[in-house]
Amino acid sequence: MAAQVLRRKTLANLSAHSSSLFSKSSFSLQRFISTLVLGEHEGGSIKAQSLSAVVAAKSLGEDNSISMLLAGSGPSVQEAARYAASCHPSISQVIVADSDTFMYPLAEPCAKLVHLIQQKGGYSHIMATSSSFGKNILPRAAALLDVSPITDVIEISGPQLFVRPIYAGNAFCTVRYTGAEPCMLTIRSTSFPVPVTSANSKSDVAPISQVDLSTFGEDKVCKSKYVNHTSQDSERPDLSNARIVVTGGRALKSAENFKMIEKLAEKLGAAVGATRAAVDAGFVPNELQVGQTGKIVAPELYMAFGVSGAIQHLAGMRDSKVIVAVNKDADAPIFQVADYGLVGDLFEVIPELLEKLPEKK
C-alpha cells in the first residue's frame, strides 16, 4: 500500500512540473512496472505454462519486478514455492497463500486472494496464462478490481498495448488499455515460449513470503465445493507443449481405430490431439481437443489425419511450424494450411508411416 502511495505521489509531482523544465529528450516518464503473476503448480513444481506468463511479463518493460503468487495447501505449495524461487531469473519474489481454502484452485477464493494481494502490493499489472485455471480465475478477479481484463494475448506491443485473436484467430485485434491500475491479462503460452536455460545457469534465489490470511475470512457457507476430477495418466508429452502433435478426426471412425493415432504418436514421441468431432463421438476424452474452444497448440510438427480443417479446428493449430495433412478428400480445407498434404486413405498411410518412419531419437 505504501509503495503504491509513494508511486502515485512521485508521478503526481513529476507531472506537476511542466514540459518547460523537462524536455522530452532529457527526461522520460518511466512508468514503474510491477507484475503479479498468478502461477499454477502441480506436484511441487511450477507448470511450464506459468513460466510463459513470466516471459510475457518481462516484455512489458525493462524495469519490471515480477512476483509469482501461488495458492495451495501444505507441503506441495511450499515445495512449489521453493521451485519457483529459483526456476527463472526474472522472478524476484514468490508469494505463498497456504491454507485449506486453496486445496483446489477454486475461482472464488483465488479471485478474492488476488484482490487482497493487489490491495497490499499495488501492482501495475496482473497476469496469468490463458489455461483453464487462468481463464477461470483472472476475469473474476478483474471484476472485483473493477477493471477490464484483456484475455488470450498473443503479442505485447507496449505496457498497455496488446494483440489478441478474435473470430477463431481469423483476425487479430490490437487493444489499448486505458483504465486504472492494475492492467490485467491472460497470455497464450504458445506465443511466449520459455527459452531453455542450461542446467548450469544459476539464478539468485528469490525471497518467499507467506500471505497473512488471518483477515481472509471464510464465507460462512462454502459456496463452491470441489467434488472430484478425472484425468488421463499418460507417459506421452503434454499436448500443450509437445514438440510433435499427431491429431485424428472423425474419419478414424472408432475409439479402437484411434489407437493407430496413438501408436504413431508413440513412434514419434508425440502428443495425441483430436478434433471436436472425434471427442464428441467418444473416441477420446475432452482434454485432447485442439481448437477454438479446446487447446491451442503450436508444435514444430502437427500431423492431422482424417481432419477436414474446419475454421474452429484451425484456430487451435495454425501456428504450428510444419503442418502435415492426410485426407481422402482432395478438397478438404485442411490442405489450404498444410505445408505437406497427402491425399490418401489414412488407414493405409498410417501403417505405412509406422513401418517407414525412423525410430525417434
Add this chain to the structure above:
Amino acid sequence: MKIMVAIKRVVDYAVKIRVKPDKSGVETSNVKMSMNPFCEIGLEEALRIKESGLASEVIAVSMGPSQCVDTLRTGLAMGADRAIHVESSAILYPLSVAKLLKALVDVEKPGLLILGKQAIDDDCNQTGQMVAGLLNWPQGTFASKVYEPVVLDKQREVATVEREVDGGLETLCLDLPAVITTDLRLNQPRYATLPNIMKAKSKVIKKFTPQELNVDIKSDLEVVQVTEPPKRKAGVIVSSVDDLIDKLKNEAHVI
C-alpha cells in the same frame, strides 16, 4: 426458481469473415448473424431444467443494438418465457455486460444465471466469470454437464456441474444462486418449431437502457486496429508416404 440466460447476437459460425480494408474492424454488414452457439446451449440447458420441473420461468436477456430483438425472438421461439433487451448502440465490453447483467439479476432475482462460455466473435471468455465476481456467486465455467439442482436440508439448493478443464473433467458442487457458463458438449440445442415461432411473436420483450439500470458503460478499453493474421506460405501435395518422410526429414528437418 427463475433462470436467466444471457444470449449474444454474433456473426454466424460458418461465415468466412473479412477484415475491413481500413482496419477498423471485421465486416458485419450484409453478413449472416445468429445466436452465439454457446448461448444457444445455455438456453437449451435452462429449458431442460425448467421442463424437469425445477424452474418456473426462463428469461432470455440480450444487450446491444435494436437487432438483438431478432435473437431474442429466436430464444423465445425455442421456449424462453420472456425476454429483456438492454438497448445500447455503444460497444459493450464484457465488464459493462457483466455490470448490466448484475443490475438485471438484482431486479429479477433468478436462482441460476447461465451464459455461453465465450462469444465466437471476440472469443473473450470473461463475462460469466465477471458477473459471478460482481454478484459474489459461485461459478461453474466451461460446463459439460449440469446435474439437476437438488434441494438439500435447510433450504440450501445446490447444482453439481462437471467442467472441462485442461487436465480432463472437474466436478464442482455449487450453492445456488450460481453462474454457469456452457461448453460445447453440454447439450444439443433444439430447433424452434413453427408453432413456437408463431407463439413467440406475442411473448414480452421488456426494454431497458443502461441509464435506467444505473450502469455506467464507459470503457477502459480501446480497439486500435483489427488486422488479418499473417498468411502461411502455400504448401505442396506430396505423392507418397516415402516422399512425405523425405520432405519432413530433409527439407523441414522436423524428424
